[in-house]
Amino acid sequence: LEACESGSMFQKKLPDNIKIFATTAANSHESSWGTYCPPNDQVNGYSLNTCLGDLYSVNWMEDADRGVASETLTQQFNTVKNETKQSHVEEFGERDMGNDKADSFWGANKAIPDFRALERDLQVPELKTMSSVDSRDIALTTFYSQYLNSGNDLEKRREYARKLMGEIELRQWSDDIFYKIGTQVMKVNNGVPSEALEGHREPTQFECIRSAVNDFKKTCGQISDYALKHVRILVNLCEITNSPQTISNSIHQICSE
Known part of the structure; x- marks a missing residue:
């Protein structure tokens, strides 16, 4: 696989x-x-x-x-x-x-x-x-290569620059939004944010995880290939708190700002 x-x-x-x-x-x-x-x-x-x-x-x-x-x-x-x-x-x-x-x-x-x-x-x-x-960096690598190899075609160069900057901005947004969600949920539960942000807990609370992922998609938007690496934060939150409502509240609050 x-x-x-x-x-x-x-x-x-x-x-x-x-x-x-x-x-x-x-x-x-x-x-x-x-x-x-x-x-x-x-x-x-x-x-x-x-x-x-x-x-x-x-x-x-x-x-x-x-x-x-x-x-x-x-x-x-x-x-x-x-x-x-x-x-x-x-x-x-x-x-x-x-x-x-x-x-x-x-x-x-x-x-x-x-x-x-x-x-x-x-x-x-x-x-x-x-x-x-x-694999999480292939899109970034592809757009950068396209930009470098666009030659003297200003229209193509402008288009590839737009794609490259869009990918960078999407990555930065993903990093920020998952960081905020993880930090807020852990603080509400009097926990240490790093446990959710840096850990790799084995998933067992599947209903909570499914609910958190669906809430994120509905409220914040689709999860990009790059952002998929941050889904582990939602997994960690569910395993640590097992509180779907707290996670949902934080997702809605942060993605609605």
Whole structure:
């Protein structure tokens, strides 16, 4: 599974006896990463102004492309884990399935050239890591690259500048609004704000969390890709206070200012 906080989908949830073996790009509280991002996003000499893949997924696909018939799921997991240096790749479910041959899950496969050999030829063996970007920052990276590569077209440059500044402002607004909500709720409950702002509590109060997220969307607006990282603050508030009404009151007050 390739996603930020993807480990949270299976941690303490996926049984180990139902014939399912899962691996994730990250643990339960960190971002996954894009790779081959600007300025290393060129195809045939042309910059696409975006990340060409996800670090974990690219490592997995390149390993699969080699078509090593004897490789097991566990061996593949360890290879991808060792090559994904920016996040913690994890495994869940029925570990005994790790002894199964990896290629038995996608059929016969004719090996194609190892792209890592190309990296060695270019003398940049760490290209994927060097060009990786936190998934929460890909939009910012994309708009910045578009702005830099807009050339002498003033109309395009103006449009990309608008998008870049809009992304920066949205990120700043998200940081501020979640900080205010977390701080206010904790003060109302005589708590320490940092416990909500910095912690990573395991979610158990799902009704409270669902209510808080829905209240935020209705009152403050949709949660952007970047702002999704702050949803953990709502989770922390629910786990610490289990007070949906207090959280809702703070959301309505702060987002209505």
